[in-house]
Amino acid sequence: MNAITIERVTKVYEPLWPWHRASTVLSDVSLSVAKGEIFGFLGHNGAGKTTTMKILLGLLRPTSGKVDVLGAPAGDVATHSQLGYLPEAPYFYDYLTAEEFLEFYGKLAGMSRDAIQCRIPILLKQVGLQEAQDRQLRKFSKGMLQRIGLAQALIQDPALVVLDEPMSGLDPMGRKEVRDLIINLREQGKTVFFSTHILSDVEMICDRVGILAKGKMLALGTVEELVDGQLAESIEVVCDGVIGTQIEPVRRLALRTLQSGARCLMVLPGHECLDEILEALRRAGARLVSIIPHKGSLEELFVHKSHGEG
Amino acid sequence: MERLLAVAVNTFRETLRDKILYNLVLFAVLLIGSSVLLGTLTIGEQARIVNDLGLAAINVVAVIIAIFIGIGLVSKEIERRTIYTLLARPITRSQFVLGKYLGLALVILVNIGIMFAMFLATMMLSGHPVHASLFQAVELMMVEALLIMAFALLFSTFTSSVLSATLTLGIYVIGHLTSDLKTIAEKNASGVIKSLTTTLYYAFPNLETLNIKGQSAAGISVDLGFQVIATIYGLLYTGLLLVGACLIFQRRDF
Numbered sequence: 001m002n003a004i005t006i007e008r009v010t011k012v013y014e015p016l017w018p019w020h021r022a023s024t025v026l027s028d029v030s031l032s033v034a035k036g037e038i039f040g041f042l043g044h045n046g047a048g049k050t051t052t053m054k055i056l057l058g059l060l061r062p063t064s065g066k067v068d069v070l071g072a073p074a075g076d077v078a079t080h081s082q083l084g085y086l087p088e089a090p091y092f093y094d095y096l097t098a099e100e101f102l103e104f105y106g107k108l109a110g111m112s113r114d115a116i117q118c119r120i121p122i123l124l125k126q127v128g129l130q131e132a133q134d135r136q137l138r139k140f141s142k143g144m145l146q147r148i149g150l151a152q153a154l155i156q157d158p159a160l161v162v163l164d165e166p167m168s169g170l171d172p173m174g175r176k177e178v179r180d181l182i183i184n185l186r187e188q189g190k191t192v193f194f195s196t197h198i199l200s201d202v203e204m205i206c207d208r209v210g211i212l213a214k215g216k217m218l219a220l221g222t223v224e225e226l227v228d229g230q231l232a233e234s235i236e237v238v239c240d241g242v243i244g245t246q247i248e249p250v251r252r253l254a255l256r257t258l259q260s261g262a263r264c265l266m267v268l269p270g271h272e273c274l275d276e277i278l279e280a281l282r283r284a285g286a287r288l289v290s291i292i293p294h295k296g297s298l299e300e301l302f303v304h305k306s307h308g309e310g
Numbered sequence: 311m312e313r314l315l316a317v318a319v320n321t322f323r324e325t326l327r328d329k330i331l332y333n334l335v336l337f338a339v340l341l342i343g344s345s346v347l348l349g350t351l352t353i354g355e356q357a358r359i360v361n362d363l364g365l366a367a368i369n370v371v372a373v374i375i376a377i378f379i380g381i382g383l384v385s386k387e388i389e390r391r392t393i394y395t396l397l398a399r400p401i402t403r404s405q406f407v408l409g410k411y412l413g414l415a416l417v418i419l420v421n422i423g424i425m426f427a428m429f430l431a432t433m434m435l436s437g438h439p440v441h442a443s444l445f446q447a448v449e450l451m452m453v454e455a456l457l458i459m460a461f462a463l464l465f466s467t468f469t470s471s472v473l474s475a476t477l478t479l480g481i482y483v484i485g486h487l488t489s490d491l492k493t494i495a496e497k498n499a500s501g502v503i504k505s506l507t508t509t510l511y512y513a514f515p516n517l518e519t520l521n522i523k524g525q526s527a528a529g530i531s532v533d534l535g536f537q538v539i540a541t542i543y544g545l546l547y548t549g550l551l552l553v554g555a556c557l558i559f560q561r562r563d564f
Contacts, residue, residue, distance in 0.1 A: 057398045059564040077400050085398035091390045093320070095327040107316035108399040152395060162398075 001071070003160050003191035004033040004056060009065030011051055011215075025051045026062070027215045033193055033208070035159075038186050040206035041195040042302055048215040049195040050088060053164050056193070057085055070160055081110055084153035088164040088195075090145060094138035098129055098148055101137060102155055109156035116155075123151040128177060142169040150178065154185075161185060163194035167201055179205055199299045209298070211305050218305045226301055234294045235268040237277065242286040249273075249280040263289070313401040314409040321413025325379060331417070334371045338425045341367035346436050357438040361527035364429040365447055369523065372422050372455040373482065379417070380462030381474040383410040384559070389471075393564055404556040411463055411552060418455045422448060439529070446537055447526035453544035454520040458482055460551035467558045484510075485517030515547050 011026040026048045033039040043049045054060040055067055058075025067074035070082055092101060099120055106116035124130045127147040132140065140148065146169045153161055166182075167175045175198070182192050183205055196202060202209055203223050211219040211226075219226050234255065244250045244257040244264035253273040254266040264286075268274060274291075281288065325331055345363030384407065387393040396406060426448050433440050461481050465474035488511050495507040519540045522532050 054394070054564065057394070059394060059397055061563060077402050080398060080400040083398060085395060087391060087394045090395070091392060092395075093324060093392065095324055096320075100323075104316060104320050105395070105399065108313055108396065108401055110313065110400055149395075 001035055002032045002068070003035045003037070003070060004031075004039075004193060005066075005068040006031050006052070006056075007066040009052070009055065009062045009067060011048075011055065011060065012063045025215050026055075029065070029212070029215070029217045031210050031217060031220055033191060035191050036186065036189050037207045038182060038192045038205055039194070040202035040209045041193065041212065042197075042199070042202060042209060042298075043195070043212035044197075046214075047212045049212055050164055051215075052212070053085075053162055053193075053195065056162060057083070081156065082159040084155070084158040084161045086146075086149045086153040086161075086163045086166055089168065090149040092137050092145065092149065092152075094140075095136060097134050097136050098124065098140075098151075099133050101148060102151060105152040106155045111156055119155060119157075123154060126154075126181065127151045143171060143174050146170055147174070150181065158190070160191045160193070163192065165196055166194055167196055167198050175201065199302060203298045211302060213305065219301070223298055227298060233270055235271065235274060236265065236290075236292040236294060237268060237274075237281075238263065238265050238289040238291075239281055239286040240264075240289055242281065242284045247280050247284050249276050253277060267294075313399070314405045314412065317396075317401070317406055317409025318412035318416065321383065321410050322416050325414060325417040328379075331375065331379075331421070334374060335421060335425065338367045338371040339428055342425070342429050342432050346432055357433075357529075358527050360433060360436065360438055361441075361444065361529075362523070364432065365444070365451075365523045365527060368422060368425045368429065368448065369451050369454075371425060372418055372451055373458055375414075375418055375421060376455045376459040377462050377475060377478045377482070379414060380459040381466045381471050381478060383414055383463055383466060384555075385466040385469075385471045385474065388564065397564070403559045403562075407463070407467070407556050407559050408552065411460065411555075414459060415456055418459065419452055422452055422455065441526070441529040441531070443522075443526035443529055443531040446532055447522050449537070450520040450522055450540055450544070453541050453548075454517055457515060457517070457520070457544050457548045457551075460548040460555070464551045464555040464558070467555050467562070481514065482517065485515045486521070488514050488516045489518055515544075520544055 007030050009026055009029045010024065013023045013025065015022055029048070029052065031039075041049050041052070051060060055062050056069055056074050058077075061075070069076070070079045072079045093104075096104065102120050102123065103116055106119065111119070120133075121130065124133055127150050129144060129147055129151070132144065137145065137148065146166070150163070150166060153163065163182075166178050170178060179201055182194065185192050186207075206223065208220070208222050209226060210217060240263050242262070242264055244254070244259055244266055250257060250266055253268060253276065255269055256267040258265040266277070268277060278288070342364045345360045345367070348359055348363060387396065387410075397403065430440055430444075458478060458481070462474060462478045465477045469477070491507045491511040491514075495504050495511060498504050498507070525532065
């Protein structure tokens with residue numbers, strides 16, 4: 001069963017004045033996220049990621065299309081007891097201490113006083129803020145606010161966690177901790193839907209990925225499916241003692257050559273031409289330094305897709 | 311209900327931790343205190359001067375809190391984007407709006423209560439009699455503050471803070487002048503002006519109904535029946551405004 005189903009969703013902002021144009025921020029977007037899955041939502045600023053998330057939470061209504069969250073239509077308040085949300089660059093009530101803040105969100109989630117009191121120290125430890133329990137949020141750094149925001153999203157141990165740029169504002173250590181936390185959520189059977197700009201995070205932890213650009217869904221699948229299916233492999237050969245461009249097969253087959261003194265780096269389009277190139281290099285008296293096969297990365301795919309759309 | 315109360319308690323806490331509130335209360339205390347000094351400058355009417363100034367100070371501070379904190383109740387949550395995490399919780403939009411209102415209502419009632427207690431203490435310490443009419447005036451002041459706050463909340467559900475403040479202030483001023491609208495309607499021969507002023511008279515709240523400070527200061531009590539009807543009038547009007555605020559907020563996109 002899916003935790004999230006988005007079917008052909010379009011969101012158009014009607015203009016305030018008749019002489020302004022309507023703006024379409026989402027166009028026919030469809031995706032689904034299975035229960036227990038980590039889904040990474042990729043896209044440039046303004047691609048429509050936050051709008052999609054707001055529709056999931058019922059903060060925005062789609063112009064057309066259907067959205068189901070945890071088996072109920074998006075915006076159904078009853079399902080929100082199973083949902084946690086961290087917005088992008090969150091701002092919270094800065095006059096509250098970390099403990100008061102989590103207590104407030106626990107009450108909103110319908111938790112009992114005892115359950116809240118048990119949960120707070122666990123969460124603060126999980127996000128590394130146990131020493132800031134009695135500190136007001138106005139004294140928190142950006143990274144600390146991000147962490148306490150994560151803690152509030154998890155206060156009632158929700159089945160579905162929606163995180164908008166959860167790694168932003170965090171240092172490398174903090175990012176690693178958040179990554180670990182997300183993986184830990186999957187191990188507990190939770191579903192995580194998160195948006196990010198940091199592609200390496202997506203490659204590392206996501207079961208499936210969606211790429212959104214200018215409100216349109218450009219690619220959807222596992223990282224392997226996307227990269228293998230759509231980007232060609234390449235092979236990087238480095239050797240010493242020859243001028244690459246003077247060797248005929250290299251001139252004919254290499255996608256790119258780079259010469260630095262007697263060292264030559266050449267990029268080949270695939271395995272097919274490797275034997276012919278190696279044979280030619282041997283005949284020319286070259287000494288082989290390395291052969292490195294390159295698979296397409298998510299970053300390349302992201303750039304490729306985004307440019308294609310632009 | 312628990313969630314509504316959680317929002318109300320948080321609003322109450324937020325307002326209490328706001329320094330503006332203390333400044334306002336300090337202002338009221340100074341005004342009440344100075345009324346005693348001013349009273350000594352007059353001959354024969356000291357008690358009335360102290361009553362007049364004291365009640366006016368409480369009224370001004372209550373209305374300022376109702377308007378200027380009321381307009382920020384919802385709009386601040388939207389501007390700061392705290393609304394996103396709140397509405398992602400199992401709380402309906404109406405529970406949120408009513409919780410915010412209840413929280414500030416509690417702040418206003420507690421503040422009026424504190425200011426009135428100080429006022430009574432000042433009266434007693436300076437040896438002036440404390441009339442029952444003062445309690446009647448303060449009760450209607452509370453109703454007026456609740457009504458004004460409902461206007462501020464209603465406007466803040468669909469417009470900016472500045473516009474909400476301007477509109478609420480406008481309603482407050484017109485609300486105290488509605489009897490003039492009726493007089494204009496009665497004295498004007500033109501049918502258009504007559505129907506317009508009559509419509510405005512009935513559309514705007516008649517805040518003068520809730521203003522009995524003058525006679526209370528003179529120690530004259532109002533009829534209990536009037537007091538009850540004026541209270542019901544104010545609270546019904548408030549209820550209608552809150553329903554309107556909930557309906558508008560229900561349809562909003564964030």
